[in-house]
Amino acid sequence: MQLKPLARSLAAALSIVVIAGCSSTGGTQDGDSYGSQDGSTTGSSTSGTGTGSQYGSTSGSGAGQQADSRIPEVRTIYFDYDRDTIKSEYESVVMAHARYLRANPNAQVVLHGHTDERGTREYNMALGERRAGAVERFLNIQGVSSSQMSVVSYGEERPAVNGQDESAYAQNRRVVFNY
Amino acid sequence: MHSLSKVWLFCLLLLVSSAASANLTIEITRGSDQALPIGVVPFAGSDGLPEDVAQIVQDDLERSGYFAPLARSAMFEQPSQSDDVQFDTWRSLDVRYLVVGQAEQTDGGFELQFELMDISGQRRMIGETVTVRGDDLRGAAHYISDQIFEEITDIRGAFSTKIAYVTAQGIGDDMQFGLYVADADGRRSEQVLTSDEPIMSPAWSPDGTKLAYVSFETERPAIYIQDVATGQRVQATSFEGINGAPAWSPDGRRIAMSLSKDGQPEIYIMDVGSRSAERITNNNSIDTEPAWAPDGQSLLFTSDRSGGPQLYQYSLGGGEAQRLTFTGNYNARGRYSPDGEQIFLIHRSSNGYQVARQDLSGDRLVVLSESTRDESPSVAPNGTMVIFATQQGGNGVLSAVSADGRSSFRLPSAQGDVRDPAWSPFLN
Incomplete structure (x- = not known):
């Protein structure tokens, strides 16, 4: 059970190294491209976080350090119904936050866990905490200090959107990075 | 007449303590x-x-x-x-x-x-x-x-009781929450708390003078105890993680709650006087939504230790918690009937989330409600009705069903979502 997310992290890290090689030619535009790519659709979100190359090494490139001085713009990731697994399409988002937090040891993040409205309120509080906790563990594995992170579950109390359909539910099942 | 004047005093103090009003109106649905x-x-x-x-x-x-x-x-x-x-x-x-x-x-x-x-x-x-x-x-x-x-x-009437409930308006970061107390018929509602952070899980003290509830006003959940008449309030918990699901013991001296300070939500019992909390459950699963048996000897709670949420009963005398629900894969937020012989709960069926009843002498579960997005059942002090939150036209509304499922009514509100009802004990 422990190995599975780690293996996925490594795979994602490999892809980042490859992409980082390409984006390094972008030079000073790293900061901008970082943001706009992150804001794009999930299909390209892996490339969106490709500005940093420090994963697995302690020395970062100049471009990477510049990007890591900014809080990543994508601060919400979404979950499947009744699950707390970080979906592969969002691992790059979480990794961008990991890089930022590693590069900025004084930065603090509060991970807000949310659920959709179905089910009982206090049980949903627990599910929201599980989601945020999964992100916290992932960040921890990526080398982020526990002292930089805390978790607050809002359960179903603060939906992002109104509605009683799957599309609304999907947007409400989320973890938000709050700096 | 002495007992009635106590009710009046209660109402009078309520009026003094608050201003805004959000009356609910009744629609008989069955x-x-x-x-x-x-x-x-x-x-x-x-x-x-x-x-x-x-x-x-x-x-x-x-x-x-x-x-x-x-x-x-x-x-x-x-x-x-x-x-x-x-x-x-x-x-x-x-x-x-x-x-x-x-x-x-x-x-x-x-x-x-x-x-x-x-x-x-x-x-x-x-x-x-x-x-x-x-x-x-x-x-x-x-x-x-x-x-x-x-x-x-031959059943004591519960018409002079109160209900507490939570309202919410807005969406995302821009929300307004209110805690209200109203007559059992939804009228004469009085706001007792307002916040731009979530308020949830109000619970009446057994003497009907106080409410315990969860408020996020410090940007994390904490349990507060508020005197309904005076509005005076204290923060009772400030543990890391979830501070949730407060439930007063029948003697009013303890509050069962769910705390996740140990890593995952566990049931604790806090002494109201000393504020010391004793851990009741101990495992790697979610344990939450405790309710006291009327005799104060056991706790009903929701746990997903079997994989999904089911109801368990733990005897304070010791021993292992016993699983009570076996119908379907989602049974949560149980509440005892006043005689302790039945439990009311939220059951997920193929229709959705519904209020159900189960006799403790057996494991047969009976769905009571016709709505399908039900939450937060709370039993009238005379055991005849269960009030709960559900949805109507995309809005949260309160609804009630008789304990036998034969009759029901709804309390729609003109403004925003209404949820998390708590039926008071007898007040006179």
């Missing part, structure tokens, strides 16, 4: 086919009074599901005292019971007289003169409803 036909004749002398006492009594009795009131338009006689009641007239209307009365304005308030008649037995069952101080005609009407209900059913 009537019981076993309801007893009753006539509640308009009280003589009530023209021009601020409240129609007989109408309030009639609505109370109808809402209970135990009674089917006769329409006023069918009453071709309107007696106001037992001597004037023509039993044959009412028997021909298939009425089994009749309530007659009169109202009179006095110096400091009102005087109400009512009598309850058994039509088939051709006798007067009870009658009383009720003195009303100030303008609390609604309180007096609920008191009369309580007397009538108990005389006929």
Whole structure:
């Protein structure tokens, strides 16, 4: 059970190294491209976080350090119904936050866990905490200090959107990075 | 009359403590086919009074599901005292019971007289003169409803009780939450707390004077205890992680709650006086939503230790928690009936999330509600009804169903979502 997310992290890290090689030619535009790519659709979100190359090494490139001085713009990731697994399409988002937090040891993040409205309120509080906790563990594995992170579950109390359909539910099942 | 004046005092203090109002109105959604036909004749002398006492009594009795009131338009006689009641007239209307009365304005308030008649037995069952101080005609009407209900059913009436509930408006980061206390019929609501951070899980102290609830006002959840009459409040917990699902012990000295300071939500019992918390559950799963058995000897709670949420009962005498629910893969937020023999809960069926009942002597589960997005069941102190939160037209509304599932009503609100109802204990 422990190995599975780690293996996925490594795979994602490999892809980042490859992409980082390409984006390094972008030079000073790293900061901008970082943001706009992150804001794009999930299909390209892996490339969106490709500005940093420090994963697995302690020395970062100049471009990477510049990007890591900014809080990543994508601060919400979404979950499947009744699950707390970080979906592969969002691992790059979480990794961008990991890089930022590693590069900025004084930065603090509060991970807000949310659920959709179905089910009982206090049980949903627990599910929201599980989601945020999964992100916290992932960040921890990526080398982020526990002292930089805390978790607050809002359960179903603060939906992002109104509605009683799957599309609304999907947007409400989320973890938000709050700096 | 002493007990009634306590209710008035309670109401009066409530009025002092708050301002805003968000009344809920009642819609009967299902009537019981076993309801007893009753006539509640308009009280003589009530023209021009601020409240129609007989109408309030009639609505109370109808809402209970135990009674089917006769329409006023069918009453071709309107007696106001037992001597004037023509039993044959009412028997021909298939009425089994009749309530007659009169109202009179006095110096400091009102005087109400009512009598309850058994039509088939051709006798007067009870009658009383009720003195009303100030303008609390609604309180007096609920008191009369309580007397009538108990005389006929042998069950204590719960019309003079209160409900607490939470309202929410807005979306995402821009939301407004309110905690309200209203009469059991949704009227005379009073805001007791407002916040731009979530408020949830209100729970009445057994003496009906305090509410424990969860508030996120410090940007994380904490349990607060608030005196309903004075508004005075204290923060009772500030543990890391979830501080949730407060439930008062029947003796009012302890509060069971769910705390995740150890990594995952566990059931704790906190001593209200010393604030020391004792851990009750210990495992790697979610344990939350505790409820005390009426005898204070065991706790009912939700746990996903079997994979999905199910209800468990833990005896405070020791031993392992026993799983109670086996129907379906989602059973949560259990509450005991006042006699401790049944539990009410949220059950996920193929239709959705519904209020259900299960006898503790067996494991057969009966779905009670017809709605499908139900949450937060809370049992009336006399065990006859369960109030819960559900959805109507995309809005959160409160709804109630009788413990036997035969009758139900809804309390729609004009403003925003209404959720998390908590039925008070008896207050008089």
